[in-house]
Amino acid sequence: MSSLPSLLIIVRHAPQGTRWVAEALDVALLNASFGGETALYFCDDGVTALLDDQARGALDQKGTLNTIKALEMYDIEALYIDPESLDERGLQAQELALQVSPAPLASLLNRYQRSLMF
Amino acid sequence: MSAALHYALLVMGAPYSRQASHSALRFAQALHAHGHHLDSVFFYHDGVLNGSRLLAPPQDEPHLGHAWRSLADSTGARLQVCVAASLRRGIVDDAEARRYGLEGSSLAEGFELTGLGQLLHANATADRLITFA
Numbered sequence: 001m002s003s004l005p006s007l008l009i010i011v012r013h014a015p016q017g018t019r020w021v022a023e024a025l026d027v028a029l030l031n032a033s034f035g036g037e038t039a040l041y042f043c044d045d046g047v048t049a050l051l052d053d054q055a056r057g058a059l060d061q062k063g064t065l066n067t068i069k070a071l072e073m074y075d076i077e078a079l080y081i082d083p084e085s086l087d088e089r090g091l092q093a094q095e096l097a098l099q100v101s102p103a104p105l106a107s108l109l110n111r112y113q114r115s116l117m118f
Numbered sequence: 119m120s121a122a123l124h125y126a127l128l129v130m131g132a133p134y135s136r137q138a139s140h141s142a143l144r145f146a147q148a149l150h151a152h153g154h155h156l157d158s159v160f161f162y163h164d165g166v167l168n169g170s171r172l173l174a175p176p177q178d179e180p181h182l183g184h185a186w187r188s189l190a191d192s193t194g195a196r197l198q199v200c201v202a203a204s205l206r207r208g209i210v211d212d213a214e215a216r217r218y219g220l221e222g223s224s225l226a227e228g229f230e231l232t233g234l235g236q237l238l239h240a241n242a243t244a245d246r247l248i249t250f251a
Contacts, residue, residue, distance in 0.1 A: 118130075
C-alpha cells in the first residue's frame with residue numbers, strides 16, 4: 001500500500017477520560033507502518049495529550065504519552081500544535097513533553113491529501 | 119447532475135446515545151438517491167456498537183441495526199467493524215468468541231469484523247470519506 005495518500009490526523013480530545021487519543025494513535029501508527037506519510041495536529045483539548053508527567057488515567061489503560069513520544073521511531077516526525085489552543089488553556093510550550101511545531105490548520109489541510117479527526 | 123462519486127463513511131458514535139449513526143444513515147440514503155456509490159461504512163471507536171446483534175430499541179424508535187443492513191442490501195456497501203475497537207466493547211464474531219472462550223458472538227449479520235487497514239484502504243480509494251462522530 002505504498003500509494004497511500006498523505007494523512008493528517010487531527011486530535012481534539014484530552015488524553016484522559018475517553019479513548020479518542022488512543023484510537024487516533026492506532027490509526028497513525030498503522031498508516032505509518034504501511035509506509036503512508038503521516039502527521040498529527042493537536043488542537044483544542046487535544047493539546048493536553050502532549051503535557052509531560054502523565055500518569056495512568058481514569059480508564060486504567062496504558063497512557064498515550066509514551067506512544068506519542070515514540071512516534072518518531074515509527075517515522076511519524078511531523079507533529080503540529082495549535083498555539084491558540086495552548087494559550088486558551090493557560091499552557092506554554094515548555095510544559096509539553098516534546099517539541100512540536102506551531103502551525104495553522106488551513107495550511108496543513110492543504111499540505112496533506114487526507115485528514116481524519118478524533 | 120455531476121459525475122457519480124465513490125463514498126465511504128466512518129462512523130464513530132455509539133448508537134442511540136449520539137446522532138452519528140442517524141446522520142450517517144440519512145447521508146447514505148441521500149447519496150444513493152443522487153446516484154453516488156457507497157463503497158463501505160467503517161465503524162470505529164464507539165461506533166462499533168452499531169454492529170451489535172443485540173440492539174433492542176423501543177418500538178417507536180428506529181432500529182439502527184436493521185437500518186444498516188437494509189442500507190447495505192440496497193447499496194451493496196460493506197459494513198466493516200474494527201476488530202480491535204470491537205473486542206474491548208464486547209462486539210465479537212463467532213471466530214473471536216471461540217478464540218477468547220466467550221459464551222457467544224454479538225456481531226450482527228451483515229457486518230464483518232476487519233482490521234483498521236480497511237479504513238486506510240477506504241481513505242485511499244474512495245473519492246470522499248465522511249466522518250460521523
